[in-house]
Amino acid sequence: QTRPSCVAQQLGKHSRSVAIMQKVIVALAALNGASALVPAARHQARSSPLAAATLEVAPATSEALQTAANEARGLAMDSIAAAESGHLGLPLGAAEMGAVLFGQSMTFNPDQPTWINRDRFVLSAGHGSMFLYSWLHLAGYDLPKDEVANFRQWHAQTPGHPEFPNSEHTTPGIEATTGPLGAGISNCAGLAAASKMSAAMFNTDDHKIFDNHIFCMVGDGCLQEGVSAEASCFAAHEKLDNLIVLYDANDVTLDKMAEFTQSEDVGARYEAYGWDVITLLDGHDLKAIYEAVEEAKANDNGKPTMIIAKTEIGRGIDEVAGTNAAHGEAGVAYVDEARKNLGLPADKWHVSDDTYKFFADRKSTLQAGYDSWTATYDAWKAANPDKAAILQDGIDGKTPSEAELFAAIPAGPEKAEATRVSGSAIINDIAGAMPLYISGSADLHGSNKNYIKGAGDFGADFGKSYAGRNVYYGIREHAMGCIMNGFAYYGLFRPSGATFLVFADYMRAAVRIASLAELGVSYIWTHDSIGVGEDGPTHQPVETVSGLRAFPNLDVIRPADYEETAGAYVASAVRTDGPTALILSRQNLDQLTDCPAATRREGTLKGAYVVAKESGPLECIIIATGSEVQHAVKAAKEIGGGVRVVSMPCMERFDRQPAAYQEEVLPAACRKRVAMEAGITTMWYKYVGLDGKVIGVDRYGFSAPGDIVMRELGMTADNCAKEVKAYMA
Numbered sequence: 001q002t003r004p005s006c007v008a009q010q011l012g013k014h015s016r017s018v019a020i021m022q023k024v025i026v027a028l029a030a031l032n033g034a035s036a037l038v039p040a041a042r043h044q045a046r047s048s049p050l051a052a053a054t055l056e057v058a059p060a061t062s063e064a065l066q067t068a069a070n071e072a073r074g075l076a077m078d079s080i081a082a083a084e085s086g087h088l089g090l091p092l093g094a095a096e097m098g099a100v101l102f103g104q105s106m107t108f109n110p111d112q113p114t115w116i117n118r119d120r121f122v123l124s125a126g127h128g129s130m131f132l133y134s135w136l137h138l139a140g141y142d143l144p145k146d147e148v149a150n151f152r153q154w155h156a157q158t159p160g161h162p163e164f165p166n167s168e169h170t171t172p173g174i175e176a177t178t179g180p181l182g183a184g185i186s187n188c189a190g191l192a193a194a195s196k197m198s199a200a201m202f203n204t205d206d207h208k209i210f211d212n213h214i215f216c217m218v219g220d221g222c223l224q225e226g227v228s229a230e231a232s233c234f235a236a237h238e239k240l241d242n243l244i245v246l247y248d249a250n251d252v253t254l255d256k257m258a259e260f261t262q263s264e265d266v267g268a269r270y271e272a273y274g275w276d277v278i279t280l281l282d283g284h285d286l287k288a289i290y291e292a293v294e295e296a297k298a299n300d301n302g303k304p305t306m307i308i309a310k311t312e313i314g315r316g317i318d319e320v321a322g323t324n325a326a327h328g329e330a331g332v333a334y335v336d337e338a339r340k341n342l343g344l345p346a347d348k349w350h351v352s353d354d355t356y357k358f359f360a361d362r363k364s365t366l367q368a369g370y371d372s373w374t375a376t377y378d379a380w381k382a383a384n385p386d387k388a389a390i391l392q393d394g395i396d397g398k399t400p401s402e403a404e405l406f407a408a409i410p411a412g413p414e415k416a417e418a419t420r421v422s423g424s425a426i427i428n429d430i431a432g433a434m435p436l437y438i439s440g441s442a443d444l445h446g447s448n449k450n451y452i453k454g455a456g457d458f459g460a461d462f463g464k465s466y467a468g469r470n471v472y473y474g475i476r477e478h479a480m481g482c483i484m485n486g487f488a489y490y491g492l493f494r495p496s497g498a499t500f501l502v503f504a505d506y507m508r509a510a511v512r513i514a515s516l517a518e519l520g521v522s523y524i525w526t527h528d529s530i531g532v533g534e535d536g537p538t539h540q541p542v543e544t545v546s547g548l549r550a551f552p553n554l555d556v557i558r559p560a561d562y563e564e565t566a567g568a569y570v571a572s573a574v575r576t577d578g579p580t581a582l583i584l585s586r587q588n589l590d591q592l593t594d595c596p597a598a599t600r601r602e603g604t605l606k607g608a609y610v611v612a613k614e615s616g617p618l619e620c621i622i623i624a625t626g627s628e629v630q631h632a633v634k635a636a637k638e639i640g641g642g643v644r645v646v647s648m649p650c651m652e653r654f655d656r657q658p659a660a661y662q663e664e665v666l667p668a669a670c671r672k673r674v675a676m677e678a679g680i681t682t683m684w685y686k687y688v689g690l691d692g693k694v695i696g697v698d699r700y701g702f703s704a705p706g707d708i709v710m711r712e713l714g715m716t717a718d719n720c721a722k723e724v725k726a727y728m729a
Helices: 006-031 049-083 089-093 095-105 126-139 145-149 183-202 220-224 226-237 266-273 286-298 330-341 353-383 385-396 402-408 419-433 477-490 501-517 544-549 562-574 597-605 626-639 651-655 659-665 682-688 706-712 717-728
Strands: 120-123 214-218 243-249 276-280 305-310 437-441 470-472 494-500 522-526 555-557 580-583 609-612 620-624 643-647 673-676 693-695
Touching: 049 089, 049 095, 049 126, 049 145, 049 286, 049 330, 049 353, 089 095, 089 126, 095 126, 095 243, 095 286, 095 353, 120 126, 120 183, 126 145, 126 353, 183 214, 183 220, 183 226, 183 243, 183 385, 183 477, 183 501, 220 226, 226 266, 226 477, 243 286, 266 276, 266 305, 276 286, 286 305, 353 385, 402 419, 402 562, 419 437, 419 522, 419 562, 437 477, 477 494, 477 501, 494 501, 501 522, 501 544, 501 580, 544 555, 544 580, 544 682, 555 562, 555 651, 562 580, 562 597, 597 609, 609 626, 620 626, 620 682, 620 717, 626 643, 626 673, 626 717, 651 682, 673 682, 673 717, 682 693, 693 717
Parallel strands: 120 214, 214 243, 243 305, 276 305, 437 470, 437 494, 494 522, 522 580, 555 580, 620 643, 620 673, 673 693
Antiparallel strands: 609 643
């Protein structure tokens, strides 16, 4: 057996001394009326027989866990030193928390990393990614030591920040793409909500198949980012007591010690939100960490739990430990000496046979639990075939076909209507065909028109339930984006969420990650242009649509009428390799009834199509999108037979079409091209060429009725005809 290092022994003595001193300090502080040093009230843990048995063996495993913690530190030091890049602080400072989570408290199956009832662990402080890679390797996931050693290298399974499995990386055990601070803990609110929803939809009195927990590790940076506050308030309000956050409270940020920029009592803040808070004055005490985690797991009082663990950043590298220098790779110069002090042998990336055996035994125990769950699951499937079919579709990411969804959507009206109003009917048709499709809004259901009727509201109290498919996010757009990503990471649901388009900017960070992580998320952004009118330029997006089109792997669809809106919803509902933005109007739009409904629906799936064909030799093509297509069609009729009108609701989908189809719609021989959109003009030159013309709005709008704003800024059929005639002359 590996000999415990001198450092580990000294730390144990130090911890006992600190514990005695802390009791004295707290007692003296209490006598003087102080409360800041007093840990938050502890709740009595209700341990199951399994948990009680684990508590009994915990002392016998503490040496193995401490050895594993130090060897995890060694893996992190060796990989970061070899890469000459990375962040040492968290992997070294939080090693004991990793040992408890992966070595004792979490439920998972390394051989079945996508098991639906696994506990999820998200490293919100994603810069400390070597923490996660080290523990995934030790715990027995398919992440070989060679990949751990290949940290931050091209095509490695260990990129600089954790990446949810996608076309670039397929690292098992990564539950969320993290790095932008605050995103991970916010994703976890979505994961916890998805877990509650799964249990409410599928558990029965006879069979419980969902009872997992969501674990998250954060640092000071995550909790300084405002989105974490938004999501934490949501989690508390909806009583997500299956969420457990471990706060690596090392009092350090990158530039300075944390006290330089923060002074609030984080624990008191979270208690005010409605969380249970447990404070560990020694965040390296294995037994204390274990007891806190088990207490949090046993909690069913409707409160998420935050465990504040006071740790030493960069622990083990004495030259930088406890300082902001430990955050990055400043400690690399001292790694060799630190490894000796930890009792590690000279060979790099060392893991002892005893540690591998400990985790092999742990894996066997977890496998037995998984086998027991599988028996319950099989019995549940036999007793609930309809539920089982729905769940299996969710697991497989299976959706109805495009044709099946179109069949579920009736033909649209002939009278003009806003595309957000069209969407209000279509989303209900989609939801009826897809039981795991969910919706939500940032306090704008009435305006966005995206409520799923008869599906209930998600959450706790006020008539809500965890089976509800309409999520009320409050005025928290950034958190909404992250929580939607969390629903998608969970792996069963098809989340959509809505707000005004101008507020999409609050969500951009979450949209970017959804695009990068290839999540099948749908954004419903209404009030899409200067047509918003009276609310004025603060609420009239002119640059927003083009800004969204700049995201790789985000489909941005701006439909022109009901049938195109049907195509847009279907496109978003079946897409599994990235997110889709639906850009819908506030004002009424004409129905393009001169073009067959099927052509408009199918044309939207292709991104662009000929909505009005020329009746004579082709002289000019007008390309338009959204509310401007109606104007282009009217202008073409006025101009004459040589003008073609192309509706282009989605540039991205059109760009993915075969070259032959692109040529059919936009023949290269026709160089006379005009584009029209109520937004900035820049991106349209890709399609009209430098010798083409774009009719757009390269300025902010003004407060007036929408039709007046549109008229004054040139978004009318008359102006389109005038501009095209002048261009063709």
